[in-house]
Amino acid sequence: MSNSKKSVGKPVALRVIFILNALMAVLPFVFYYVFITKNITVGNLNQMWMIYTGIAYIISFVFLVPCLKNRKLLGARIIFVINILIALPASAYIGILVAIISFSLSFFNKKVLAYFSE
Numbered sequence: 001m002s003n004s005k006k007s008v009g010k011p012v013a014l015r016v017i018f019i020l021n022a023l024m025a026v027l028p029f030v031f032y033y034v035f036i037t038k039n040i041t042v043g044n045l046n047q048m049w050m051i052y053t054g055i056a057y058i059i060s061f062v063f064l065v066p067c068l069k070n071r072k073l074l075g076a077r078i079i080f081v082i083n084i085l086i087a088l089p090a091s092a093y094i095g096i097l098v099a100i101i102s103f104s105l106s107f108f109n110k111k112v113l114a115y116f117s118e
Contacts, residue, residue, distance in 0.1 A: 028054030
């Protein structure tokens with residue numbers, strides 16, 4: 001018999017966090033394209049903020065992937081908080097919601113916590 005520990009697989013909630021954050025890196029560019037082609041304005045928001053937000057989300061996602069892969073929960077949580085700060089200048093409420101969902105799952109989902117504690 002082997003004394004190896006049972007490995008905890010990647011839980012569905014962790015996959016949800018990954019997919020939501022990947023989508024968050026793409027959505028600002030989609031919104032920018034739609035707003036530019038349809039001449040949509042939102043208050044006095046400069047549409048370039050969407051591009052800046054998208055670039056910042058891509059950079060945060062690049063740092064998030066190794067945190068998830070190497071099971072660094074604190075690093076992932078810091079990135080979720082940074083994502084909230086990234087969303088504020090552009091009033092990216094979807095980004096704020098995704099960051100809050102990701103942050104909440106990192107605290108309250110038992111399977112995610114088990115994955116990171118292994």
